[in-house]
Amino acid sequence: MSTVTLTQLDALESEGIHVMREVAGEFERPVLLFSGGKDSIVMLHLARKAFWPAPVPFALMHVDTGHNFPEVIEYRDRVVAEHGLRLVVASVQDAIDDGRVAERADGSRNPLQTVPLLDGITANKFDAVFGGGRRDEEKARAKERVFSLRDEFGQWDPRRQRPELWDLYNGRHKPGEHVRVFPLSNWTELDVWRYIEREQIELPAIYYSHQREVFLRDGMWLAPGGWGGPRANETLEVRTVRYRTVGDMSCTGAVESTASTIPEVITEVGASRLTERGATRADDRASEAAMEDRKREGYF
């Protein structure tokens, strides 16, 4: 008998690959939500490993708020081209132009992503949607199954989740319903960074320390842009920052940081006293159950 035990990162990687292959085996039209953030990049890396030497057998979908960091869009397009992937863009701007959603007074388009996301899923008949959500991110996410059934309105009902036994993921669903799948469920932010280090995965440059013009709003350093900042009473200043998460520019804050290499980021994250969302996401500060409410409506 062998006495080998997998290390934690190997165990997490193997579990993620297993989940991706289950989806490929059980569903007709899976899609991988790709934001250009570190979690979706790690997910894509797992997908490449899971099906090698065959190409990744599903498309990517980017829900584009129109308030993007240029570095991230550049990264996205380069990765798509490099690996011969198909990219579907679900655009918030289009949804606004069509009148499916209305621009908010505060200019944030983060909450507006749900409608184009669900419309994109319906229009493309996607039946399994990979998300990079991790249970350690937020307390409502901590309750999420690996395979999470969404009804025809895309809604999540936390009280009616299916039991999930062993590694027997039940992906059966009725027409019009879909399943959200979270291969990184059991990873923490540090696991993701250690994995990025081990695998030498390239990330958009904004994850590392750089000089940027920013302004302070609600205690967060936001970057100026066409989305509506800064206001007259907010002043721009140059700071040494990096991003811990990548999302809509209007609600993703930069953290002051000099960490410019992966090991420096790992040390910084390990020493941080704030969770990544607590440090960088205005949308989660709205109320105690902000994430749960958005998830119920069909958000990522």
Added chain:
Amino acid sequence: MGAAPTIQLGPTEETQHVTEHATRDLLRLATAGSVDDGKSTLIGRLLYDTKSVLADQLSAVEAATLARGGGEVDLALLTDGLRAEREQGITIDVAYRYFSTATRAFVLADTPGHVQYTRNMVTGASTAELAIVLVDARKGVLEQTRRHATITALLRVPHVVLAVNKMDLVDFDEATFRAIADEFTGYALSLGIPDVTAVPLSALAGDNVVDRSTRTPWYDGPTLLEHLESVPVGRDALSEPFRFPVQVVIRPRTAEHPDYRGYAGRVASGVVSVGDEVTVLPSGKRSTVVGIDTFDGPLTEAHAPQSVTLRLADDVDVARGDVLVPTAATVDIGSDLEGTVCWLAEKRSVLGARLLVRVGTRTVRALLREVNARLDVDTLTVEAWDGVDTLHAVDATDTSSDIPPRALTLNAIGRVKIRLAEPIVLDEYSTHRRTGGFLLVDPADGTTLAAGMIGATLLDRLAPTSTAQDDDDWFAGAGI
């Protein structure tokens, strides 16, 4: 060690030492026990005392505590994250939390104690290698404690810890602890749980969770965390024979790999090496492993739970749902499944119902032929009856109470016979935890009706009519 958590934040020592983590392993554990016994508080305490709670999480929990009338910071709110849970002060669904120490990373599943949500406890326990069964020292072992212990035994969670909690409310009395530990250990033994580690603790005040208590001088065992750090992990999957359920066939058909054909999957149990003779089940075709491929390069050997792609010497027919096993081994296959199920759905079982059975990566059509025994978890007695009970082949929608249906209702544990449309590998769950589990699924809407385990070891041993109980010492001393 005061009752109120002192604000102590920041990184654990180990997070600064990146190099250490390279050899760290992973332990998955789940809580169990009756409602309000302190499961969520204990998980909160473990996170808190290992300094795994960050400032914004703690201030959110402080604010939520204040909004509920104040008092000490309610550490249960670290896992009770849903609105409905906070309103009712109970856990409804499993929450997963993570922390690590220098030697080990932990995935914690905090499960609900409420009987209505037992299926969520089953969810949390099914992947656990260790279960912490909590008992309130004032209340002792309750029916729900026994139900959870039974489920833990059925699922064969390898390690069981008894946490006798709320010791602060019984003046840290040794006799109270011993009495509960003895009662539970006896019950566990009759379930076939060989060894139980019992720890007296207070989740609220932190005694013996991470830090050793000065209030239990009579206790010289490990603190909960010391024990969690020392139990062996990942052994059971390695000691079981090789099984490889095929997930997908990899056929790139690219210019670079025109003829590549590999079988992707995760080694469910055991070990496989290049050169091993394997048999594809259920077809029975034989071949030899000629390659173990990964994105990072070929391997000569793969072990559970590695995800790999196997190549075979011959062009045999292999598809998703097939299982590769060692050719030399005797493996049961068949179309008649006898098993133990834990019923997880609101609709009751219906004899003759058309179902789907999901086992490994295979889904087959099936017919529920018999429900022939039910386990009373309180008394550990098995109510058994013979054959097909046509009289009580009731309609699932019939909830009238005058028919005592020999059916399985929500949370019931019973023995079933199922006829399958195609043969499958019949690995007994008692010896194959990784491949002997199955799901019963309703083909109409995809609902997971039951968690099943091939074989009925536990029920057979507990049933008074069974002849099987003589040959097993675990049960001989249990007086059942």
